[in-house]
Amino acid sequence: MNIAVFASGRGSNFAAIIRAVKKGKIKANLALLVSDNPKAKAIAKAKRAGIKIALVKRENFNDKKGYEDKIIEHLKENNIELIVLAGYMRLVSAEFVAQYKDKIINIHPALLPSFKGAHAIKDAFDYGVKVTGVTVHFVDEKMDHGAIILQKAVMVEEGDSEDSLERKIHKIEHQLYPKAIQLVAEGKLKLQGRKVKILP
Ligand code: GRF
Numbered sequence: 001m002n003i004a005v006f007a008s009g010r011g012s013n014f015a016a017i018i019r020a021v022k023k024g025k026i027k028a029n030l031a032l033l034v035s036d037n038p039k040a041k042a043i044a045k046a047k048r049a050g051i052k053i054a055l056v057k058r059e060n061f062n063d064k065k066g067y068e069d070k071i072i073e074h075l076k077e078n079n080i081e082l083i084v085l086a087g088y089m090r091l092v093s094a095e096f097v098a099q100y101k102d103k104i105i106n107i108h109p110a111l112l113p114s115f116k117g118a119h120a121i122k123d124a125f126d127y128g129v130k131v132t133g134v135t136v137h138f139v140d141e142k143m144d145h146g147a148i149i150l151q152k153a154v155m156v157e158e159g160d161s162e163d164s165l166e167r168k169i170h171k172i173e174h175q176l177y178p179k180a181i182q183l184v185a186e187g188k189l190k191l192q193g194r195k196v197k198i199l200p
Pocket of ligand 1: 007009011012013086087088107108109173
């Protein structure tokens with residue numbers, strides 16, 4: 001299975017995926033990094049790992065369709081079968097989702113459907129929850145909404161700060177995302193409406 005990772009920033013999840021592929025924990029081909037941000041640290045990580053990079057800048061296109069069509073061109077060229085969003089800071093359009101139906105997954109640093117959006121860790125911390133966590137889900141046309149593949153809880157303990165909570169969440173993300181990707185690669189997920197069955 002050919003995988004493309006989409007990342008706009010630091011790329012720590014991307015790095016965890018690279019490590020998991022190298023160790024054989026994900027049995028798939030990490031074929032492409034797609035980024036919209038020339039300053040993304042993920043780009044340097046791809047270079048070091050010898051992974052192809054498609055840098056597609058939104059400002060080079062008049063509209064979102066032109067931008068996404070260019071990305072789709074790269075995906076087709078590389079026979080991409082699974083899109084892994086890992087800190088990709090743009091919403092994908094409904095048309096894009098339709099072209100890659102059930103072939104796009106995302107990781108979110110909270111237990112969905114709680115704390116959707118770009119500041120989930122801060123929002124959960126400020127709210128004062130005692131339990132938060134990580135969600136890996138299929139991407140549909142609504143933000144942070146598609147069917148849930150895996151979730152793992154993270155406790156907010158006395159003495160935790162937003163920073164320490166963030167560190168704990170990222171640690172779990174780096175374990176959970178490779179696990180979910182391997183489940184997809186093995187064909188072990190069966191979608192039944194909003195429910196994702198994990199086959200034995
Ligand atoms: C992660 O917290 C992920 O859950 C969210 O964006 C962040 C990306 O971090 N979608 P990184 O770029 O992988 O380090």
